[in-house]
Amino acid sequence: MKSRNFYLIYLLIAILLVRCKGESSDTPSPNNPDLIIGHADKKPIGNSIAQPVSKAITVAGGVISHAGVEVQVPEGAIKQTTNFSLQPIENTLNPKSGNQAVRILPENIDFEKPVLVQFDIPETQRFSISGKMIAYQDKNQIWNAVPTSIVGDKLQIQTKHFSDWVLLDRYTLFVEKTNVEKGEQIRLSLQEQVLAALVPSDGVSDLPLGSYDEIGLWTKDVKISQWKIVKGPGELIPKVNSAMLMGDAIYQAPAVINKPTEVNIQVEVESLSSEISDPKVPSKKRKIGKLFLYVQLWLIPDTYVRLNVGNQMIHFDPPHHIIIMQGKITIRAGNPKGENVSLVYHGTQAGSYDGGYEAGESIFIWMQPKTGPGLPYSMINGYTRCSNFEPLYAGQSQIKFDGQQGEGSFKGPVYYTEQACGFTAQKDVELSFRGITIR
The missing domain is CATH 2.60.40 (Immunoglobulin-like)
Known part of the structure; x- marks a missing residue:
């Protein structure tokens, strides 16, 4: 945070800059003369946080969407069939905001026509939609806001290049x-x-961004x-x-x-x-x-188990016990709706566990009530690949202990399948818990 004196120094410098720039007729005049400019900040390149989705799109055009982000490729935008992908990544412009960031590939491609990129705006944020924009990260790791349109409850931009993109708030x-x-x-x-x-270089296009x-x-x-x-x-x-x-x-x-x-x-x-x-x-x-x-x-009470699915929080009733026995750490919980979760760490030490059944790995299962005959609807953090019939496990679990209590989490995709290989449904979830440790 800047002190009041530091702010006044910025104000003086900005006024001088605006006056000097005002001598040139080529410089656009800002509508808000009190606005002070900062410096463009380099930000880290975001790590992936979920599995990507891919789709081959032909010269006739097509649409690919994932996790509230949609890309519309018009007819004639590409010269040959191209594999497009969307991958959720860390938001390095504003990590605490919870706003979406996505990597859209391929990057090194020149489109013959602009491609539309669209972000869904969650219902809880629509009262602030007029202050939102979309930005991309350039090769110098600077985030740049671009002209952004509001279409219903969505934000849209047109682009001729792909990169890492993020939803941002002016305030x-x-x-x-x-x-x-x-x-x-x-x-x-x-x-x-x-x-x-103060304004983009040409008055209408990319606007480099600093910090908050x-x-x-x-x-x-x-x-x-x-x-x-x-x-x-x-x-x-x-x-x-x-x-x-x-x-x-x-x-x-x-x-x-x-x-x-x-x-x-x-x-x-x-x-x-x-x-x-x-x-x-x-x-x-x-x-x-x-x-x-x-x-x-x-x-948060002293103990809890909760599951975040698509920004919907599901709570599970006590008792919240962390059982450590037979070389495993296990937590299980249910609720009156008939939902159950279980997380099994194949080990007894605090730390990080990747997905899987081997030592040092973990398995998460989310069981939902039956809606018809047959077994309950269960999703697990793994499935069998059809290419070689070998298992693939995803996500990561954490756990730590403090006296008689422990707390931990699982974050990653879970899958449902009705077939011998592959999966028919996927959801990104985050489980968090705190409970009494029983050995």
């Missing part, structure tokens, strides 16, 4: 942690995407109001940030938490003059206007 609500324990205090902070230019910083340090055209808890218990206390705006808040958790409890916090941010390049509006610019930013917290 965002950061929180120190989303899992909160009894009596704990956590800080929330409104932050803004730092721009590395406290709201109000880089532009003063924002109003902040209505900090409140819209769901769940606890207390919220708005605070003044270093830019002298009510851009921070402290959440105080209740002293007693009997079960996993969702807490939703909302704040209103109104941008008076900031704009985003959008080729689908007549002026090619859209106002950001008023945004409703949300953050979801979970109040």
